[in-house]
Amino acid sequence: MRVTLTHTDDLLHGIGRFDPSRRADRPWWWLPAMVLCFSSLYGAFMGSFEFDSLERFWQILFSAVKVPLLLLVTSAICLPAFVVFNTVLGLRRDLREAIQAVFAGQAGLSVALASLGPITRVWYSSVASYRGAQLFNIAMFAAAALAGHLVMLRYYRPLIRRHGAHRIMLYSWLTMYAFVGVQFGWTLRPFIGSRDMAVTFFREDAFTNAYVFVLHLILGH
Amino acid sequence: MRTWLTQVDDLLRGRKTGPELLTEGRVELPLRLFLPAAVVLGALYGFFMGWYAILTNEHPGGWMQLIASTVKMPALFLLTLAVTLPSLYVFSALIGGRLGFSATLRLLIGAIVVNVTVAASLGPILGFFTVSTTSYPFMIALNVALLAIAGFVGMVFLLRTLRRAVAPLLAYGDPVVEERAQTEDGAGETDHTREIGPLERPTRPLPRRAHWQARAIFSVWFVLYGLVGAQMGWLLRPFVGSPDLEFSWLRQREGSFFLALLRHLSDLLGGG
Known part of the structure; x- marks a missing residue:
């Protein structure tokens, strides 16, 4: 536990085994x-x-599975293209x-998220509205994405100094990741769990498209 | 399999089209490796594309659409090449490129392999959206966007390689020598002798004539291949497979590519 926290501290500071300017000497995982x-x-x-009930405990478990699933599977989907474009x-x-x-970058995002967790809990306790919970999340x-971006940028800076094209890759990755991530997040709903709906892993309308939904929302269909 | 992958990898890394390899107006891309590579990688993208029909088509025949899409993707690229190759060669020779017929063919196959490899690498993204989306217009738009990205990379590859083939070596400089010079200045990182990527610009400006030639050949190829390719794609429809229509290998002949694109955009905006 202590070791884990020390490593996390190193990542946040960008020192020790997480020093961006040095070749990494740590297990890849x-x-x-x-x-x-x-x-x-x-x-x-x-x-x-x-x-407030045992049934709601499942929502906690589902969300605890879904958030890492969202981050890691989105990366897995985007990695082949990232490799080919880099090449x-x-x-x-x-x-x-x-x-x-x-x-x-994603580890930075996750650590930042986890650190914000207690605040979310306090928000839930003080404001009962579902919409408020959504907006707060x-x-x-x-905020966490911003933190993750800062960590990623720290690692990318030496690369960009070496070759300007790394800047293109940085922004391509962010675009690709956001594009896939939004849809994946939409598919994995609910993360919070409205009190009017039963606890489920997927919603019934999971397999619709987030972008088409938003477009129709804007156009008012 | 391994050599095959290494060869494709080398092509993507620019090792097959480095300035020093293109000086004689020859292109060292063995067709017996790269032609199957174009087929397999194109088929891979088509495979992801065809998922949509299985998941949404209520008529039996979704699986047939999967097979059809897998076959049609590589067919689209290679048939277009087969149809346009004679004219592409004739125009490039007229403009004064040094490329012979065989070199032209190899170069174009190389560009197609780059194109389909990028498309195949975007395949998982397409597959994911296919699994999680039922909107037909969205899938069409996504396919167009992904193939446009892949096509763009293929085009840039072709243009830069053409410039290398037309221009003398010295415009690109020697990467190793320049890297060393940089390291001595203390600006570069040690142990990083960088390769010249296939999309890299020349370090020095090309001579006017070479620059103009490469651009002219590229423009003619772009227009010819693009127009024929768009219409060939139209001829080979359906690629994705509309959920409302029964499976068929080819659709009735009608309209043209450009009209259809406009119609799909209006469908997407109007609610589909």
Whole structure:
């Protein structure tokens, strides 16, 4: 436990085994494992809205599974394209470091999320509205995404200095990840769990499209 | 299988089209490796594309659509090439490129392989949206967008490689020598002798004539291949398979590609 926290501290400060300017000498699975642990912690907080019966406990469990699932599977879907684009831009030699930057960004996002978890819980306790809970979570995710971006940028800076094309890859990754992530998040609903609906892993309308939904919302159909 | 992957990987890394390899107006891309590569990688994208029919089509025949899409994707690229190759070669020779017929063919196959590899790497994204979406217009728009991205990379690859083939080597400089010079200045990182990627611009401007030639050949190819390709795609429909129609290998001949694109956009905006 203590070791885990020390490593997390290193990641946040960008020192020790997580020093971006040095070649990484740590097992490759550290960063994904950090994403898994910390984001699932936030998921548990997120699902604890309306926690008043045993049935609602399932929502906590589902959300604790869903948040890491969202982050890691989205990455897995985008990675093949990331590798190929890096290759055609002539950045193949830095691929290891680029992938490390991507996962470091997500680990940063997860740690930030987990640290915001207690605040979410307090919000749930003080404001009962479901809509309020949704908006609050969006704000938390936005804040955590910013933190994750800062960590990712820290790893990307030396790469960009080496070759300007890394900047293109940084923004391509963010675009791709957001594009897939939004739809995946939509498919995995509910994360919070409205009190009017039974606890389920997927909603019945899970397999619809978030972008089409938003477009229709805007156009008023 | 392994050599096959290594060869494709080398092509993507620009090792097959480095400036030093193209000086003689020759292109060293063995067709017996790259032609199957184009077929397999194109089929991979088509495979992801065909999922949509299985998941949404209530008529039996979703599986047939999967097979049809898998076959049609590589067919689209290669048939278009087969139809346009003679004219592409003639125009490039008229403009004054140094590429012979065989080199032209190899270069174009190389560009197609790059194109379909990028498309195949976007396949998981397409597959994911297919599984989680029922909206037909959205899937059409997504396919167009992904193939446009892949096509763009293929085009840039073709343009840059053409420039290398037309221009003398010195415009690109020697990567190893330049890297060393940089390291001595203390600006570069050690142990990083970078490769020249296939999409890299020349370090020095090309001579005017070479620049103009490469651009002219590219423009003619772009227009010819693009127009024929769009219409070939129209001829080979359906690729995705509308949920309302029964499966058929080919649709009735009607309209043209450009009209259809406009109609799909209006469907997407009007609620589909």
